[in-house]
Amino acid sequence: MNPEKLINPLIIYWDINPDQSEDDIVLRICGELVDTGVFILDLKDMSQQQGGVTEKILKRLSKEQIKIILTSDSTFLRMPVEVLKGPQLFIEFDSVERFRTGLDDVLDQIRKGHAAGVSFGLNSRNFLELPGFISLCIDNKIENVSIPIQRAYDSEVFYPDPDEASGLSEALDKLDLEHLNLSIHDPFLWKMFYKKENPNEDGCNAAKTMMYISKDFEVTPCPIMPISIGNLRETSLKEIFSSMMRQEVRDKLLLEPDECGACSLLDKCKGGCRGRTYVISGSLNKRDPACLSPQTK
Ligand code: SF4
Secondary structure (H helix, E strand, O other), X not given: OOOOOOOOOOEEEEEOXXXXXXXXXXXXXXXXXXXXXXXXXXXXXXXXXXXXXXXXXXXXXOOOOOEEEEEEOHHHHHOXXXXXXXXXXXXXXOOHHHHHHHHHHHHHHHHHOOOOEEEXXXXXXXXXXXXXXXXXXXXXXXXXXXXXXXXXXXXXOOOOOHHHHHHHXXXXXXXXXXXXXXXXXXXXXXXXXXXXXXXXXXXXXXXXXXXXXXXXXXXXXXXXXXXXXEEOOOOOHHHHHOOHHHHHHHHHHHOOXXXXXXXXXXXXXXXXXXXXXXXXXXXXXXXXXXXXXXXXX
């Protein structure tokens, strides 16, 4: 196996801590995102605060060539309209009940062009509500729906057991997904929706095209993979991008897990979600626990 020659990541996920008052670090990171040519900044701020860190980031980057996606609670819509013009805003809900309550507001904001769509952050308590959430989107012609990457730092990492996965898959089967623009990162969840392998699947991109900044400025390969490559309080984003640590993590992710054995899907799947595997098993040399393939060792 030859090591990959790494270039700067194309997409950075950044979760905002509303209590952060370290403006100098935040603004320095913004400058480095621009200098290093990052294409997409995917921000998440569920703080329900206005005028805070996120607003400063949006203002700082408003004239730069960087696409910004912001996932937040609907209270963000009270931010100054000029700040909201730039980012693609996804309004996040964690239950169908909350989505129903906020639906009129969401539809109104989509009509006005302030919101792009909705997001459903999955966890072990709400994943069975996923078909109901999607169904409500279809009924109300909400096309852009995001199912974000689970966060290892501040929530449990979960996956459905085989019975739950099969029930979920059956319920999703009844939905007409044709007009939905779905963003799904989990390879096995993608398969539950579309009943086939993702033709664009090409293994894990953690520490390669994507990296993550946690609420404490810890930089990790992906939101679900809690392996620290450096902290932005002590080190710069540029140094982290060109670090040996990043290269070492990538080299490990290129190794196919022994447990995948002679699986016929290995070429594309490459072991599934490596972050979930790492959180649950403590090893990168295992197959994804969400995998239901019988072809494993
Ligand atoms: S065994 Fe499962 S995780 Fe491993 S390559 Fe095959 S489908 Fe992917």
